Amino acid sequence: DTAVSQTPKYLVTQMGNDKSIKCEQNLGHDTMYWYKQDSKKFLKIMFSYNNKELIINETVPNRFSPKSPDKAHLNLHINSLELGDSAVYFCASSQSHEQYFGPGTRLTVT
């Protein structure tokens, strides 16, 4: 069984569009994250969220917003997509220190 899953695996869209990436975890964890991996493979936190607290990395544009319908899901909504948003986006979850990552969503903005 997949612990942390993301859909879609690949997403190709045009500038200016609005898109969403879904994340689900079946580990019973209480904290979920979104990370961005750029073309140089550098991984950087975007958001961390549990039912009590949303922490937003100050460098993340407000076009990006996390939405959590329940404890097992943390979706990422992106408005007005830009070329620079092209990257691989990873969802992760944790209960303590150990974070477990999903397979990633490769977003390409044309």
Next chain:
Amino acid sequence: QQQVKQSPQSLIVQKGGIPIINCAYENTAFDYFPWYQQFPGKGPALLIAIRPDVSEKKEGRFTISFNKSAKQFSLHIMDSQPGDSATYFCAASTGRRALTFGSGTRLQVQP
């Protein structure tokens, strides 16, 4: 500001060799130091982790060495195999906060 610096950027070793990847951190509040392994097209997978109250941790062929006073930690892979060829990331966090990653090391183990 890069809070976790990782080196080398890339590393080539022969099968059976012992690649060593080094990381240095700045934030003394970090209290958890994991290493992740990432294969192309896959998500990072937790390999091994250490807390600052121990100087070494071994899990199978992977060993973390930790030097709190120098604010450095390293990953050693014993008896490396071609299947170990991947990108390795060190990371650090405080409490249950998000991870701060190093820039990654691309390891190639030649047969």
